Amino acid sequence: MSDMKLIADGMLGKVARWLRMLGYDIKYADDLDDKEILRIAAEEKRIILTRDYQLFRKANASGVRAVFVNGRTHTEKLADLSRQLNIRLEIDIERSRCPKCNSAIKSVSKESVKDRVPPSTYKMHDEFWMCTGCGQVYWKGSHWKKINSSLDQAKKILLGGNAETP
Numbered sequence: 001m002s003d004m005k006l007i008a009d010g011m012l013g014k015v016a017r018w019l020r021m022l023g024y025d026i027k028y029a030d031d032l033d034d035k036e037i038l039r040i041a042a043e044e045k046r047i048i049l050t051r052d053y054q055l056f057r058k059a060n061a062s063g064v065r066a067v068f069v070n071g072r073t074h075t076e077k078l079a080d081l082s083r084q085l086n087i088r089l090e091i092d093i094e095r096s097r098c099p100k101c102n103s104a105i106k107s108v109s110k111e112s113v114k115d116r117v118p119p120s121t122y123k124m125h126d127e128f129w130m131c132t133g134c135g136q137v138y139w140k141g142s143h144w145k146k147i148n149s150s151l152d153q154a155k156k157i158l159l160g161g162n163a164e165t166p
C-alpha cells in the first residue's frame with residue numbers, strides 16, 4: 001500500500017505533513033476548491049482525505065475514492081486513517097518525504113550542511129537529510145521526538161479505544 005497516493009483537503013494540513021514523513025505521496029490542497037480536488041484525484045489516481053462530508057459525497061458520486069477522516073485531535077485523525085487505509089505508523093526516514101513540499105529526502109554528509117544548520121545542532125547530530133525539492137535540511141531533533149510520541153499516541157488509540165491520555 002505504500003505506493004498509494006493521496007490528496008488531503010485544507011483541514012488536514014498537519015496530518016498531511018505526518019503522512020509525508022511516513023513516506024506517503026500526499027498533496028495538500030489548501031487552496032483548491034472541491035472541483036479541483038476531484039479533478040486532481042481522478043487524474044493522478046489519488047485517494048481524497050477529507051473532513052468535509054459534502055466533498056466525501058461528491059467523490060463517491062463521481063467514482064473517486066475518498067476517506068472521511070474521523071477524530072478530534074491530530075493523533076485521533078491519524079489513528080483513524082491508519083485504521084481505514086492500513087497505514088503503518090512507523091517512520092522509515094529512508095522513505096520519508098519532505099513535510100513541507102512532498103519531495104523525496106536523501107541522506108547527506110554532515111560537512112555538507114555545516115552552514116545550513118545552527119552550530120549547536122551541528123555539534124549534537126551526525127546524521128542529516130536534505131529535501132531534493134526545496135533543500136530543507138532535517139535531523140532527528142526535538143521535532144523528531146515529538147512526531148514519534150504523536151505516532152505512539154495514535155498507536156495507543158488504535159489498540160485501546162479512544163483515550164488520548166494514559
Ligand SMILES: [Zn+2]
Nearest residue numbers: 098101131134
Ligand atoms: Zn522539501
